[in-house]
Amino acid sequence: MVGETLRNLLMVAWLLPLAGFAIEIFGGFWGKRTSKTAAWIAVACIGTGFLCSASALVLWGNSNGWTVLESDGHGHADAAHTEAAHPEPGHSEAADSADTAHSKQTVYSGTLYSLGKFGSLNVSLDYYIDSLTLTMFTMVTLIATCIHLFAIGYMSEELTEEYVDHHAHLSNGHHVHRPGRFYRFFAFLSLFCFSMLGLVLAGNIFQVFIFWELVGICSFLLIGFYTERKSASNAANKAFIMNRVGDFGFLIGLMVIWTYFGTFQFGPTSNADGVITDPGLFGMIHRDAAGTLLTDPVTGDVAITTVDGTPAVDGAGQSRTIPYSLLVVAGLGVFAGCIGKSAQFPLQTWLPDAMEGPTPVSALVHSATMVAAGVYLVGRFYPMFVQEVLLTIAYVGCITLFVAATIAIVATDIKKVLAYSTISQLGYMMLGLGVFGWGAGLFHLITHAFFKSLMFLCSGSVIYGCHHEQEMTKMGGLWKKMPITAFTMLVGVIAIAGLAIPGVIAFSGFHSKDAVVASALAFSDANPGHFLLFIMPLITAGITAFYMFRLWFFTFLGKPRDMHVYDHCHESPWIMTVPLLVLSVFAAFCAVGGEDGPLYQLITGDEPTHVAAGIASTQSVSGLTLPGHSAIHDVHSKAGALALFAAVSGTVIAYVLYGTTLVNLAEVKRHLSGLHSFLWNKWHFDELYDALFMKPAHIVGKFCAWVDKSLFDEILHGAARTCVIVAKWDRLFDEKLVDGFVNLLSRATWSVGDSLKVVQTGKLRQYVMFIVVGVVTLFAVLFATFPR
Amino acid sequence: MSGHSLLFTFFALATCLSAVAVVISQTVVRMAFWLIISLGSTAALFFLADADFVGAAQLLIYVGGTLVLLVFGVMLTASGPYLKIETSPGETIIAGMIGLLFLFIVYASISGVDWKSTPGDAVATDSPLDNRSGADGQTLRPVGLSLLGLRPDKDLSGGGDGDQPSTGYLLPFEIVSVHLLVVLIGAAYLARAKRTQQASAS
């Protein structure tokens, strides 16, 4: 029953934005573009969704007695945790009904609607509800509600019949005049919410893919919202194409999974009697208590298991296996999709360009939710990843976080800074997941969503207040003009920088980044060869603090650099500031308690089985040692201290450089001009891609054009010329010979008729006479010929 | 000379002379007059030839119908009283000569046939229309039956020259009926077309 209620609540929360989208996009009946009806419908939909999600969360917690929140402490987490929170994969209502009293059911899965069955492929809309799902639902709907509210204020300029776009120019130099698109914006936002929630709720990997694409489309629509601006439409295209590259890998992964597992579903499938017929993907990969994969004794391939953990056999009696290498390929494929979606190295370049969209879009789509979908999928699909894949994830995240952070140092566009910061933080999450810090990565996902959306909204507020001025070099001293914005922004900056007074107060970023860094430290301790995985995030923690405070100092402190901007600057209306305040509360305190706090416990409530204990190197194929909870806990305080130190250093440096006038910034820039320009040009990634892909494509294209022009065209022209010559001869033949014959005939006919027409006198009486004379002659001839 | 041949001579002469008069007359109405005499006399000849019904039909349709129609035509197309459209004398003479030649040829062919000795005993010794089936001009009933598809005057039961059953003249009768209807409509249309043209023109 609980499962059904949960399912229904989440379905309502999921489908309401779709209904809102339909009403907003098709219900043109409110007609006037100055009406805010669309916005309020969207807010109502997503707000109701938030209430549903929250009540679902509460219901879920009540049903299992909040066992996940019972903090066991990290030291003795293993036994109790694994058993209580992790019954066998493929936990279902029916299977669990007779389960032990201390182990309440926490995972619910099933089918919402079966789309069709093609052979053995069962395509359906499934749901998979566990603690992660519920947390994500609540987070997404909460943030989305805030951002919707904010957007009502931010997008109010669109509430007009004739909107003048100052950034788009016609060929004659005039600005583009177009009708306002207020309702369209909110329709797209609703569609996006629907897609994102569907992705989170999805119960099979194929469904995830569908909503994955839907999210991409919404992103495309929202980035290209100012479609008249060439930069906006280019950015939209870039985002979409970059995602396609990642999705290509995703599709490969899907094919491998389908070929070997024959199902897409995460959870088990049960028939009408409640008997489990299909264990689902997570049930097919079985790990023993030490985290070792069950392998086929003959071939050494990874065995695919049935519901009860024994190796499955196919119809021919052969046991079903999957080669280990293909398991790696499948994992890498799925992760490729995540790279694209979460803007990881090397596909990270689309995200800064995506800042062309309206700022609420940047806040919602490109910081809090959509880009987080990649991280979420890695977390969701965690049981399928083997160690090689995890290592790849870790390194990709490591590279990304460092590269993005360095670029953020020199960026001057306020939104670009935040964009690179987002990439960098996503790198942190990937790193955390890659180094076996499953809970840490997802923990950072949640906290980052709050404080990054807060900061984006703050930047939106600044931009709105400064009349769409985004360059930090023209700001400064805005503290007095917009105090609420400045204050809430400061909360966000402190949160992301990871500053804290240990034991007294710590904002959310401190806890989550701490967890990630601790996982990395544990990992590098266990595998000394991979020390970079700890060094880089540690350094980057300092860089993060540096560029975030640089942003805040640049914007709100100091003297106004551009008096024009300063004079016209003002604080945003309440509809924009209230979401800021709400979010700032969450940004500050959502992670209270750190890894013993409720949020972390909630997230890790349904942690994959093998995570808690870790995997020893002897059990690992590649020889890696994956740290368990206890290992991480051992190094936690050490890592926390190091990270805090780095952050404080970064903060101090930033203050010295930007908060005071002690250092001549131009001098510094001149000294480090090479580095600066390298960073300014974003590590020359765009140039690299240009040289790697665009130029070869151009060269091939030119060659093809040359072949076409000088080879095929010549052949064709020759054929045409031959035809013309032949036709000329043909024409001569036709005109002289055939026509001549026909004309001769007609002339002969004409002359004969001409000579005969004399007989046609046109006189009736003469005709009669002719007849009579003819008859007489005829009879005379007859009589003469046949005499009696 | 029996009464019958006397009458025949009288009416034959009337017929032929009136016909010649038709040719000679210059006025159309006089032509019509002589034509009436000629056709009426022909009807009398039909009566003499025991063809009562044909004679009556000749009177009713030809004399009473067709000729009245012709006179109508004369009156409607006359642009003055006693309209005369003269033919040149040369033409008349040539036509007369050729006509005489034609008559001679026809006479030669008529008299050239030996009606008694033609194969199949073409000339009956007496009228094939014997007493029962309509002698003395009582041919109304046989003609009517023929038009309905019955042939009381023919021996077609198999004793004659063939077994083929006779169908009479039912089909031609129907065809002629439809033909008459078509002519009626067609003539009405022809006479009407001009008026509508004028109406549209004006």
Add this chain to the structure above:
Amino acid sequence: MAAELHSYLMVGAVLFVCGVICMATKRNGIGVLMGVELVLNGANVNFVAFSRYTKLGLDGQIFSLFIIVLAAAEAAVALAIALNFYNNHLTIDVDRANKLKG
């Protein structure tokens, strides 16, 4: 009998020839029509005579009946044509109707 048949045929011949000459000499369209009537009557006389004096029997009478009926139809149509002709040319002279002259 043969003599009488002969006389009838001669009457028919005279009618026929008169009709033909009438058609050939009359310039009046109605006159031409009358010639046609005479020609048809000549044929009629022959048919009736054959009906009376040969084994042709009733067939001759019925043929002449059909001829009479068709002559009436022909007269009606020809008269309509003549009226149209008169309407177009304001004359009934058939010599004027030479548009088909070669």
Add this chain to the structure above:
Amino acid sequence: MLLAAQSIAEFIDSTDAWPLTWLNGYGIVVAAVIHALLLIHIFAISPFAFIWLERKVSGRIQDRLGPTRVGGLFGWLQSLADGIKLIQKEDLCPPAADSMLFRSAPYIVCVSSFAAFMVLPFSHTWVAVAADCGLFILLAILSLEVFGIIMAGYSSGSKWSLFGGMREAAQMVSYEIPLALCALIPVISAGSLNLGEIGGMQRGWLSNWFMFHDPFTFIAFFVYFVVATASCKRAPFDLAEAESELVGGFHTEYSGMRWSFFFMGEYASMFAVCGVAAVLFLGGWNSGIGPLDDLLYSWRASSLSGEGSWAAGYLANVLGAVIFASKASFGVFVQVWLRWTLPRLRIDQVMTTCLKYLVPISCFLFLGATVWPLALQLRTGRTTWTAPVGDRLSSSVVELRAERDKSDVAAVPSPQAAEPEDLKPETPEAPAEAVPSHAPESAAVEPESGRDSSGSVNAASSEVLAGATKKEVQQ
């Protein structure tokens, strides 16, 4: 045949029982004499009587006496006196006239009117020409009259005459259609165009008259009378000679005897159409009283067979002629009555009446009369209410059967040897192959006989019928 008055001639030639046997072989002469006498004395004088009648009637209608001087109190010699006066008048011919046509036109009118009497029977077998298609010939001859009028109108060289002639032509040609249709309705009931035969069928009580044969003939009588009045160009249809419009119409330019010929022709045709009405609708020479008719017929039969006195037969025929003449004269009287009672129509009204009303009505009546026997048979099993036609046909079938039985006793006919002329039809019981394959269908005769006989019986019965009617006519 036309003038030979063959029926009378044959009658005289073939009678043996008569005292007049010395006349055998000279029948044609006697017949010619009788014919001439009839034509001159009765038909030619009757118009004079009608002219007198018209003057008297019109006088009475107009509340005056009419002619009173010549010939005593009733002025019955007035017409003769007029005739003498007209003969004396100068015979004028206008210079603009086409004299040949002008002079011959009255003859055409007069001759065609009087020639109609040739086929009109006055009593049983009292007819100049007992033609099988008598009615047809009569209508054909009457239709010739219009020619004379057109000629007169056209050749007078006067516009009044021309107008009158044209009007008359249009009117008469139009009215011929309903006239013929109405005349055909009793013909349908009778199944014959022979006027003598039609008259003979209406013997017996009044209900045997064709006027009372069925509703359609009843209406047809009145329609016929109206149309006949119009075709005689009598008022109210006398547009051809409307003196108020056209002076005198087609006879404006005529005078003297030629003028009177038109009127003699007119009155003759009046009598002719009324005579036709009498024969077709009003029982002809039959009195309408059953016993009296039977008595008269028995006189005729006995005199014919030589058993009774010839005088009785002759008397019977004279009585019949008187009855017929009085019926026809009454018709003429009614026409005269109408002339002085009703106003004249306009010419377009005359044409409208004919083409828009009388022709459709006649067509409807014709159709109804055709369907009537069928409908009646479905309801009652016989094709007529009262009229003798059905009975006559039935009795002829009975006779035929008796005859056939006799011949069956005599010899069994073989199909090959059977001649159609033999009047020996196949028995219905004969094997199917014995029936001639060309057997005509039963449509040839009335349904009574066709109902219970095979096709060959039908053919034979029609033959018998033809023979019987002919016999009767020759009686």
